[in-house]
Amino acid sequence: xxxxxxxxxxxxxxxxxxxxxxxxxxxxxxxxxxxxxxxxxxxxxxxxxxxxxxxxxxxxxxxxxxxxxxxxxxxxxxxxxxxxxxxxxxxxxxxxxxxxxxxxxxxxxxxxxxxxxxxxxxxxxxxxxxxxxxxxxxxxxxxxxxxxxxxxxxxxxxxxxxxxxxxxxxxxxxxxxxxxxxxxxxxxxxxxxxxxxxxxxxxxxxxxxxxxxxxxxxxxxxxxxxxxxxxxxxxxxxxxxxxxxxxxxxxx
Amino acid sequence: xxxxxxxxxxxxxxxxxxxxxxxxxxxxxxxxxxxxxxxxxxxxxxxxxxxxxxxxxxxxxxxxxxxxxxxxxxxxxxxxxxxxxxxxxxxxxxxxxxxxxxxxxxxxxxxxxxxxxxxxxxxxxxxxxxxxxxxxxxxxxxxxxxxxxxxxxxxxxxxxxxxxxxxxxxxxxxxxxxxxxxxxxxxxxxxxxxxxxxxxxxxxxxxxxxxxxxxxxxxxxxxxxxxxxxxxxxxxxxxxxxxxxxxxxxxxxxxxxxxxxxxxxxxxxxxxxxxxxxxxxxxxxxxxxxxxxxxxxxxxxxxxxxxxxxxxxxxxxxxxxxxxxxxxxxxxxxxxxxxxxxxxxxxxxxxxxxxxxxxxxxxxxxxxxxxxxxxxxxxxxxxxxxxxxxxxxxxxxxxxxxxxxxxxxxxxxxxxxxxxxxxxxxxxxxxxxxxxxxxxxxxxxxxxxxxxxxxxxxxxxxxxxxxxxxxxxxxxxxxxxxxxxxxxxxxxxxxxxxxxxxxxxxxxxxxxxxxxxxxxxxxxxxxxxxxxxxxxxxxxxxxxxxxxxxxxxxxxxxxxxxxxxxxxxxxxxxxxxxxxxxxxxxxxxxxxxxxxxxxxxxxxxxxxxxxxxxxxxxxxxxxxxxxxxxxxxxxxxxxxxxx
Numbered sequence: 046x047x048x049x050x051x052x053x054x055x056x057x058x059x060x061x062x063x064x065x066x067x068x069x070x071x072x073x074x075x076x077x078x079x080x081x082x083x084x085x086x087x088x089x090x091x092x093x094x095x096x097x098x099x100x101x102x103x104x105x106x107x108x109x110x111x112x113x114x115x116x117x118x119x120x121x122x123x124x125x126x127x128x129x130x131x132x133x134x135x136x137x138x139x140x141x142x143x144x145x146x147x148x149x150x151x152x153x154x155x156x157x158x159x160x161x162x163x164x165x166x167x168x169x170x171x172x173x174x175x176x177x178x179x180x181x182x183x184x185x186x187x188x189x190x191x192x193x194x195x196x197x198x199x200x201x202x203x204x205x206x207x208x209x210x211x212x213x214x215x216x217x218x219x220x221x222x223x224x225x226x227x228x229x230x231x232x233x234x235x236x237x238x239x240x241x242x243x244x245x246x247x248x249x250x251x252x253x254x255x256x257x258x259x260x261x262x263x264x265x266x267x268x269x270x271x272x273x274x275x276x277x278x279x280x281x282x283x284x285x286x287x288x289x290x291x292x293x294x295x296x297x
Numbered sequence: 298x299x300x301x302x303x304x305x306x307x308x309x310x311x312x313x314x315x316x317x318x319x320x321x322x323x324x325x326x327x328x329x330x331x332x333x334x335x336x337x338x339x340x341x342x343x344x345x346x347x348x349x350x351x352x353x354x355x356x357x358x359x360x361x362x363x364x365x366x367x368x369x370x371x372x373x374x375x376x377x378x379x380x381x382x383x384x385x386x387x388x389x390x391x392x393x394x395x396x397x398x399x400x401x402x403x404x405x406x407x408x409x410x411x412x413x414x415x416x417x418x419x420x421x422x423x424x425x426x427x428x429x430x431x432x433x434x435x436x437x438x439x440x441x442x443x444x445x446x447x448x449x450x451x452x453x454x455x456x457x458x459x460x461x462x463x464x465x466x467x468x469x470x471x472x473x474x475x476x477x478x479x480x481x482x483x484x485x486x487x488x489x490x491x492x493x494x495x496x497x498x499x500x501x502x503x504x505x506x507x508x509x510x511x512x513x514x515x516x517x518x519x520x521x522x523x524x525x526x527x528x529x530x531x532x533x534x535x536x537x538x539x540x541x542x543x544x545x546x547x548x549x550x551x552x553x554x555x556x557x558x559x560x561x562x563x564x565x566x567x568x569x570x571x572x573x574x575x576x577x578x579x580x581x582x583x584x585x586x587x588x589x590x591x592x593x594x595x596x597x598x599x600x601x602x603x604x605x606x607x608x609x610x611x612x613x614x615x616x617x618x619x620x621x622x623x624x625x626x627x628x629x630x631x632x633x634x635x636x637x638x639x640x641x642x643x644x645x646x647x648x649x650x651x652x653x654x655x656x657x658x659x660x661x662x663x664x665x666x667x668x669x670x671x672x673x674x675x676x677x678x679x680x681x682x683x684x685x686x687x688x689x690x691x692x693x694x695x696x697x698x699x700x701x702x703x704x705x706x707x708x709x710x711x712x713x714x715x716x717x718x719x720x721x722x723x724x725x726x727x728x729x730x731x732x733x734x735x736x737x738x739x740x741x742x743x744x745x746x747x748x749x750x751x752x753x754x755x756x757x758x759x760x761x762x763x764x765x766x767x768x769x770x771x772x773x774x775x776x777x778x779x780x781x782x783x784x785x786x787x788x789x790x791x792x793x794x795x796x797x798x799x800x801x802x803x804x805x806x807x808x809x810x811x812x813x814x815x816x817x818x819x820x821x822x823x824x825x826x827x828x829x830x831x832x833x834x835x836x837x838x839x840x841x842x843x844x845x846x847x848x849x850x851x852x853x854x855x856x857x858x859x860x861x862x863x864x865x866x867x868x869x870x871x872x873x874x875x876x877x878x879x880x881x882x883x884x885x886x887x888x889x890x891x892x893x894x895x896x897x898x899x900x901x902x903x904x905x906x907x908x909x910x911x912x913x914x915x916x917x918x919x920x921x922x923x924x925x926x927x928x929x930x931x932x933x934x935x936x937x938x939x940x
Contacts, residue, residue: 057851075576077687083581083802090800090855095846098854100369102542104582106683107467108373123686130686155513156852163490166370169475173482178475179434182357183350183752184425186432190389193443203436203461206468210372239434 046072046138053145074134098157106130109209114145119213119272127274149221151259162212164258171254175246177230179239205232207275214269220261225269228285229277245292306925309713310414319418327764334359340522342494344371347727348528349473350751356485367493372474375542379466380587382458383744385423394455396420406452407735408884409934415732422753433472450740452632458741463680494549495785497556500777504723508781515850519778524722531706531728535865537809539703540585546861558718559910561731562708564876567885569704570636574656583702588740591629593664598657602647608696627939634737634885637701641818651698660696707734711910715758726750736884789849792859797842801858804839821889825877836866881905
């Protein structure tokens, strides 16, 4: 296939950035989207032009490092699929494809298609006192089978824990809200007995940190869940709102 | 010719019965007083299972920790991609498992090339790992009664593998990441993401810091410490195509090697039997399909060479379930090296399937008939979806096609029982070290080792070192530190200044293909010698003709890659040299000259019951091959049999 790419190029955080058009040839339908970008970059380097910078690592859809807005959709047209798992057979010869970075105030652009997502790390860690973790140290814990957990709860916790932290939910949201990301971690730990002790503090602190990072509020549009490559359900946002209300009463 | 020198490598194995060694050693080790711990700074490079677990645990103990990773977040380290599970000798299923059996299976699975005492300790602490992870909130699979579920894995006849769907590595890593995040939040760990280690600082023979490059600004900086921990993973990407993440590299280990850390058994590379076959020249990486699939999938090829019929047109009588037939007691669950080699044999005989003939079927139709589609979906749904996305074939309806691919490296920096390398103060964890898996790693044991090293071994042994080490003050301005910085800066300048005609990837592909052909699933004297002649030529061409555009003082992914590939081009030579010198077959290292009459790997215990630890001898000299003899007091070496 031969394609026309319209790619966001931006030298660094201070540069204004612009869309640049490239023709790319010899694209096979069996290539992944990132392999298509590899081919484009090889062709650019041969012409003496600097390659397009984009984040990627495992290329198996699990590390959460890759993420491009493809024709306006985070991670592209195929549902439940990260950019690295999207294959070129979803496109046709002669197509024009627009490729942009995640756009959100809390995710500043570093270069080209690379953004800074460290805000997510700060939401997980907060100040080390109740956040996206269970406050236990190594050693001195009970036997793994000491606390039975109903299978349904464990399965639902796993649904939430599957979040890869890619940020597509933020990129998809008209408000650039991080509610789905936060709700996934709050839901995962809140469903398990190990997460109960800090349940109220966790939700209050994580949401407060999310606000501080400059993410927008949630207006239940559902774009986040539609873009999520791991199909994290909106139900977790409802669950988190519930927890928030309870926590506000308990903690004032 | 490399010479076999007799430098004494002291593995520092404690004395006494094997089951008491670790306990005794823990008691005998010196402790650092809680108030003194904060006076020590420890650098941990890498945030996978080993690195994140170590950084969190050390910070909890009170040490000052500085943690580094090249990704944008510590949560992305490649441990996250491990699918199938983690072994532990819990014996919850009551099927006869024990610490001793896990120890035995691991030593045997490693083809009697691992250090017994390390493996026993690994099996001992395996049970603590599961407790730790559950307490962190890792959502392992459970039975309806609420207790933990187990599955079987290759090389074992008990079910001792704990799992979280097909995402066990992800969940364990997120557990460790969360523990690490808590310590970062508390201010006990200083986190440096998007920062790559490019050299080790050794002052008066002791590891005292690292030189790094900030991957956003290009700034080269030194960080100093009282001890350095490398948890930087394996070197499988030297083959270009592997199941590793694209960023996985050998640079940290390689720089440590060039500063005096011995590199052990580089030729022990693991080729995983169940990966999605290569689809074309554009391929940038290979994708693993978890070994757990072999619990319910049956592997077969057509009996007739060149059979082009679609799989549903081939009747049972014309299929060969070659693993079940050849290895009736382990069947499809033979260890990885055996499964891979047999896939190669049938494909080389022209019976492979799919485009190019490099594939075998992994067929779930019997299991779907027996258990129902929903059970298979629950067990492997995400893997089936991934397969379908990549190949556009539905594995519920047509058998998967799989082929072996480079997956893991058992070789790595040599460490003693305390996980310390031959450079005092440099500790090495997880896949980056060499110690626990011998010549072949069993499935679901990498996660176990990473977490064992990070949570339960290093936090003790590093204290013993720090309590006794004499560590004079080091400063950023002093000569050894400045020299290392200048070397890093000059090298980057040199890479940017070549401005040749070929891309970095073209060199990486070239050396990777050469290694796969000459030092892949089967190796022989002639091929290895050819590779050893060609690799220096590729390397010379690289330094003359590579094209790296842009500058150092910006995000420059081509420059990052060029530095890593330059190191791979050196490692490739050591890998082949090690494979050439080890004229026996063992585990993943199959020398065609050394096989049993029925084609199994034939060890030569008289001459090779040792770890080969390579010592760097300068750019002009062959490295020196040192030996650590391996003593088997408990599991007596025998011809491995899975029949």
